[in-house]
Amino acid sequence: xxxxxxxxxxxxxxxxxVACCQCAAYELSLCRTTADAGLSTTALDRVVHTVxxxxxVCRSRDLSEVVPIVCDGWAASTVTLSGGGKQILSFIxxxxxxxxxxxxxxxxxxxxxxxxxxxxxxxxxxxxxxxVFKNPSVFxxxxxxxxxxxxxxxxxxxxxxxxxxxERIAQLILGLKDRLERRGMVQGGKFDFPxxxxxxxxxxxxxxxxxxxxxxxxxxxxxxxxxERSLSILNLSRLEQIASLR
Amino acid sequence: xxxxxxxxxxxxxxxxxVACCQCAAYELSLCRTTADAGLSTTALDRVVHTVxxxxxVCRSRDLSEVVPIVCDGWAASTVTLSGGGKQILSFIxxxxxxxxxxxxxxxxxxxxxxxxxxxxxxxxxxxxxxxVFKNPSVFxxxxxxxxxxxxxxxxxxxxxxxxxxxERIAQLILGLKDRLERRGMVQGGKFDFPxxxxxxxxxxxxxxxxxxxxxxxxxxxxxxxxxERSLSILNLSRLEQIASLR
DNA sequence: CGCAGTTTTGATTTCTGTCAACGTCTGTGG
DNA sequence: CCACAGACGTTGACAGAAATCAAAACTGCG
Numbered sequence: 118x119x120x121x122x123x124x125x126x127x128x129x130x131x132x133x134x135v136a137c138c139q140c141a142a143y144e145l146s147l148c149r150t151t152a153d154a155g156l157s158t159t160a161l162d163r164v165v166h167t168v169x170x171x172x173x174v175c176r177s178r179d180l181s182e183v184v185p186i187v188c189d190g191w192a193a194s195t196v197t198l199s200g201g202g203k204q205i206l207s208f209i210x211x212x213x214x215x216x217x218x219x220x221x222x223x224x225x226x227x228x229x230x231x232x233x234x235x236x237x238x239x240x241x242x243x244x245x246x247x248x249v250f251k252n253p254s255v256f257x258x259x260x261x262x263x264x265x266x267x268x269x270x271x272x273x274x275x276x277x278x279x280x281x282x283x284e285r286i287a288q289l290i291l292g293l294k295d296r297l298e299r300r301g302m303v304q305g306g307k308f309d310f311p312x313x314x315x316x317x318x319x320x321x322x323x324x325x326x327x328x329x330x331x332x333x334x335x336x337x338x339x340x341x342x343x344x345e346r347s348l349s350i351l352n353l354s355r356l357e358q359i360a361s362l363r
Numbered sequence: 364x365x366x367x368x369x370x371x372x373x374x375x376x377x378x379x380x381v382a383c384c385q386c387a388a389y390e391l392s393l394c395r396t397t398a399d400a401g402l403s404t405t406a407l408d409r410v411v412h413t414v415x416x417x418x419x420v421c422r423s424r425d426l427s428e429v430v431p432i433v434c435d436g437w438a439a440s441t442v443t444l445s446g447g448g449k450q451i452l453s454f455i456x457x458x459x460x461x462x463x464x465x466x467x468x469x470x471x472x473x474x475x476x477x478x479x480x481x482x483x484x485x486x487x488x489x490x491x492x493x494x495v496f497k498n499p500s501v502f503x504x505x506x507x508x509x510x511x512x513x514x515x516x517x518x519x520x521x522x523x524x525x526x527x528x529x530e531r532i533a534q535l536i537l538g539l540k541d542r543l544e545r546r547g548m549v550q551g552g553k554f555d556f557p558x559x560x561x562x563x564x565x566x567x568x569x570x571x572x573x574x575x576x577x578x579x580x581x582x583x584x585x586x587x588x589x590x591e592r593s594l595s596i597l598n599l600s601r602l603e604q605i606a607s608l609r
Numbered sequence: 610c611g612c613a614g615t616t617t618t619g620a621t622t623t624c625t626g627t628c629a630a631c632g633t634c635t636g637t638g639g
Numbered sequence: 640c641c642a643c644a645g646a647c648g649t650t651g652a653c654a655g656a657a658a659t660c661a662a663a664a665c666t667g668c669g
Contacts, residue, residue: 171646196517199607202525206517218513221506225514256496260467263509267464268471270516271442271452277523278568279448282625314648322524324626329649361445417614528657560616573657575616 165238168231170311175215180223183239186214190235191311195228195319205320207269208232208312210296217263220246233311277322285321286331287360290341294350310348411484414477416557421461426469429485432460436481437557441474441565451566453515454478454558456542463509466492479557523568531567532577533606536587540596556594 165188168174174192175185192209194216206227209215215229220242249255269292276285293310297303314328321328335341340356342349350356411434414420420438421431438455440462452473455461461475466488495501515538522531539556543549560578561571569577581587586602588595596602 196521198521198525204521204524206520216513218510222510224517250496250499250502253496264464264468267462267513267516270513270520271470273520274452274516274523275442275444275450277520278450279444313646315646325648326627326650327625329647330625333649559614561614570658571616572618572659576618576657579617 165236168235168237170231170233170235172231174229174231174235174237176229177223177225177227180215180219180227182242184214184219184242184245185229185237185239187211188236188238191232192235192237193230193232193316193320195230196226197228203319204322205316207266207273208293208316208320210293211300214262217259217266220249220259232313232316282321282323282327282331283334283359284361285323286317286328286335287340287356289317289321290348290350291357291360306350306353308348309346310343311346411482414481414483416477416479416481418477420475420477420481420483422475423469423471423473426461426465426473428488430460430465430488430491431475431483431485433457434482434484437478438481438483439476439478439562439566441476442472443474449565450568451562453512453519454539454562454566456539457546460508463505463512466495466505478559478562528567528569528573528577529580529605530607531569532563532574532581533586533602535563535567536594536596537603537606552596552599554594555592556589557592 166185170190187209189211191211192215193205194207194209195203195205197203207216209229215227216224218224249259272288272292276288280288294303294306294308297308302308314332315325317323317332318325318328323331332341332343335356336343338355340350340352340359342351412431433455435457437457438461439451440453440455441449441451443449453462455475462470464470495505518534518538522534526534540549540552540554543554548554560574563569563578564571564574567574578587578589581602582589584601586596586598586605588597
């Protein structure tokens with residue numbers, strides 16, 4: 118159970134609003150800003166949906182009229198190849214929209230999978246889009262999210278194209294730490310880390326077997342401690358060195 | 364010299380306008396739409412800049428106030444690693460903006476390199492942004508470009524993460540053919556192909572040596588013909604099969 | 610011509626994938 | 640409470656794809 122959730126143990130209705138606004142505030146602020154724009158009175162976005170870990174949150178075809186934003190939990194947007202291979206395009210943390218591009222068009226081949234139990238809200242796309250176009254602050258917020266999404270995606274490309282397994286995994290860990298830090302979900306280099314090794318593998322273009330070997334090596338050399346779905350960075354500078362070395 | 368250029372052998376001023384509007388029309392239409400929005404009277408965007416092949420078009424720090432759009436020629440947006448490695452994030456074809464995200468913020472580490480001689484225009488970012496926000500049709504145009512950019516980027520991630528060298532290269536060829544086709548720059552499966560093997564390598568996360576081997580294999584099996592910077596697809600269905608197989 | 614940037618080719622190495630076995634943990638149901 | 644199944648993680652032997660190293664031929668161009 119994440120830090121964000123603990124803060125939100127209030128009444129039910131309040132909880133939902135706080136959940137939404139608080140998470141969103143970390144990165145996107147879309148809920149709050151849409152609320153300002155008078156949109157949060159719709160039936161759609163008042164409902165918090167839940168999906169248990171390892172199940173599918175939504176597929177591209179569900180996204181023709183609706184945009185999901187995760188309130189709590191981790192998810193991954195994935196593409197599955199005909200041959201059984203899978204690639205994770207991005208991890209979705211609390212407050213994240215699956216992809217800013219969703220505002221305009223449902224992507225062709227995309228499945229969002231829950232990593233932990235996930236709570237999310239659905240927003241009406243047409244309304245959200247209208248709000249973006251009408252309200253400069255929403256527009257600004259959205260474009261920020263877009264830029265960050267783009268930057269992460271570019272970094273992933275560089276990682277997959279030009280970096281070794283060690284470097285990729287070190288970068289992934291540091292990248293997630295960064296994003297969680299901005300949400301206040303890291304304390305003293307330690308944070309919830311619900312990813313299975315196959316998630317890491319699917320995100321970094323590796324096999325679970327090899328991920329296991331790299332993580333073991335990281336542990337053996339005292340870089341990280343990872344157990345019970347919780348990760349501590351023991352030697353930050355060394356890890357950063359590995360992540361960007363070369 | 365590209366097909367698009369041939370169409371444009373008119374007077375100088377006319378040429379520039381046609382160049383801009385025509386190229387942009389293929390994918391972005393930004394020139395035309397900004398013209399509609401009364402923006403093309405600025406000093407900035409009347410000038411067509413040129414850069415010879417293999418030289419740098421611009422770096423991220425040049426992009427704080429200005430957004431380049433390529434009128435003619437091929438370029439690549441690249442990231443260079445500390446260790447000398449290089450990754451091409453995308454190829455920029457005539458009519459393309461370097462990246463739609465440029466409208467909002469200059470990326471941190473980015474260099475745009477000319478592959479062929481390149482002609483481009485600079486647009487004032489603030490004005491362009493204002494136009495986007497004010498004019499629904501510009502907005503629509505931009506979001507289309509953004510979605511396509513995102514889709515290509517996602518596909519690249521999948522390719523780098525989960526596909527073999529053959530598959531990647533086949534996909535690259537087909538993807539470029541697609542984009543050129545929409546610009547009317549393909550005739551009977553044949554088109555200008557100014558990429559050096561090291562460009563392919565840097566885009567697909569491979570070494571030039573290995574690219575050479577794969578291309579040789581493609582030629583040997585009668586899939587493509589590639590010489591004098593011109594590529595013919597001889598066996599389209601087979602190539603498509605390789606590109607998406609697995 | 611000569612030179613710098615390409616492309617090709619072959620030998621060898623390195624990284625990562627594949628296969629397989631085994632151990633752990635968790636939850637489920639008898 | 641125990642047996643069991645399924646997901647997950649670890650480890651080792653081996654294979655294969657692509658990188659690296661090196662040398663040589665080709666290309667275009669000043």
